[in-house]
Amino acid sequence: MDQPQARRLNRQDYKTLSLAALGGALEFYDFIIFVFFAAVIGELFFPPDIPDWLRQLQTFAIFAAGYLARPLGGIVMAHFGDRVGRKKMFSLSILLMALPTLAMGALPDYHAIGLTAPLLLLLLRILQGAAIGGEVPGAWVFVAEHVPEKRTGFACGTLTAGLTAGILLGSLVATLINSLLSPETIAAGGWRIPFLLGGLFGLLAMYLRRWLHETPVFQQMQARKTLSDGLPLRTVLQHHKRAIIVSMLLTWLLSACIVVVILMAPTLLQKQYALSAALTLQANSVATIMLLAGCIIAGLLADRLGAAKVLTFGCLLLALCSWIFFTQAASSVMALFITYALAGLSVGVVGVVPFVMVRAFPAAIRFTGISFSYNLAYAIFGGLTPVCVTLLMRFSPLASAWYVLALALIGLLTGLWLAWAGRRGAILQQVNA
The missing domain is CATH 1.20.1250.20 (MFS general substrate transporter like domains)
Structure with a gap:
């Protein structure tokens, strides 16, 4: 079902690659930014009288919950990606990442709502994990099915580079925040800035993905009625x-x-x-x-x-x-x-x-x-x-x-x-x- 033509990449291919890589970078930024501010989040979202090691453990456990949620979220989104379309899931994944990231930036801390704060933080982190579980495989499939077969490696490599750029972006933003703001200012609300920015950038990337088209491979399967029957996972x-x-x-x-x-x-x-x-x-x-x-x-x-x-x-x-x-x-x-x-x-x-x-x-x-x-x-x-x-x-x-x-x-x-x-x-x- 892959495209047999050996044509060169055209303008639409580069547009697809650019938007996919940009969205992937921003989504990976949203997923990873948590770890750069784990220390201040631990201080704000857990009781102040617990041992420091326990606070750190709980904070990183919430971070790890995003990884544990990836398989379930990815499998569910992939099921519908194989049945109803790549583009729909490709757009949904970035929305599911942007909204929890925005919510994290606005979430009240432990002093405001007590134990509800870390529970809500855990829920939002799980939603982020489900989103990234659908984004990465979906992005690889999306670009691979758009470009000519002999350009699949370049497309996948470029997209992987874009995803990795999200880690670099998170590191640079964290460095900038810590350089410009004092620790007291960061604890007072400065830590929220990278989350709010990430959420807004995610919504912008989702808007830009409106201009992407369904993959030719999926359209061919629809036309020939060769879509997967039953459960693709089976x-x-x-x-x-x-x-x-x-x-x-x-x-x-x-x-x-x-x-x-x-x-x-x-x-x-x-x-x-x-x-x-x-x-x-x-x-x-x-x-x-x-x-x-x-x-x-x-x-x-x-x-x-x-x-x-x-x-x-x-x-x-x-x-x-x-x-x-x-x-x-x-x-x-x-x-x-x-x-x-x-x-x-x-x-x-x-x-x-x-x-x-x-x-x-x-x-x-x-x-x-x-x-x-x-x-x-x-x-x-x-x-x-x-x-x-x-x-x-x-x-x-x-x-x-x-x-x-x-x-x-x-x-x-x-x-x-x-x-x-x-x-x-x-x-x-x-x-x-």
Whole structure:
């Protein structure tokens, strides 16, 4: 059901990619901004007389609830995306993210409404998780089914870069707020600004998505009456087990590499080597920008060389660059920036992950297949990775480096399997086309 034409990207394709990437970046910003203000939120939304460790635990538990809500929200939205249309769910997901984010910015704290405050915060966080669970798979499917088949890698890589840009935007906004406002001003209401901005930007992105069209692939399925009958999830579970396994392994690679190298590394460098927070965050911004470039490069190469080769050699590069970063970054300021930039670029191999997934599942159940595999794996590995790395640090100061090496090995073996599957005509042969 994919489009067979080998045409170049036209103006409408670039418009679709731009609006999808912009919306994805803003939605990821809405989802991640919570963690940058977790400390002040914990102080304001929980009783002041509880131990500090318990307050922190409860705050991050609410943050984690967003990850746990992803599978259910993603599967429900994907079901209707496969049955009634990609565009409708694509627009709904950003609305479901924007409204809770706005509500968080206006939510009364514990001193105003007591225990109702953290309960409402938890509810809003769950809604955010459900929304992001539908947004990411839906966005990948939407752009992949719009562009020519030979440009799928570029489209998926560009969109993944856009999603990652939301993390960078959240970091920059948090840095700006903390630079311009005093801690007292932030606690008095300054923390609400990034949430209110995120909600308003989300509503703007939803408005702009009005100009997008339903995907040609879905329109063809409607015209030919080949839409999925019954429950798409049942079809996925019964007939596409290998595609699920491969997609979940690659999601582990994607989620854990970003968590360890981009989100956790600055804190690890500060604690292990006593580097300043300002210095590590500056280097982190450079690494994130390089990650954006890496995602796009990986997508372009996937179009030319196939996913198997890009994944295989990309994971070898990831292993090399990440090991150099974790072992040499603290030797000098220049080494920190150079090695972190190279590590960020190598993590860009994850840009090939959606390319594999959109081609692993038939169009009729594509949204559901990707959403189930991606969100379930992200809920498991995205949540457990920080815990695993922290526990392993007790045995080795290079635990984070060993963890990324293990992921690179998983990605390498998956790439080799994809190459073998392509030669043997197995289920995933088309990812190497």
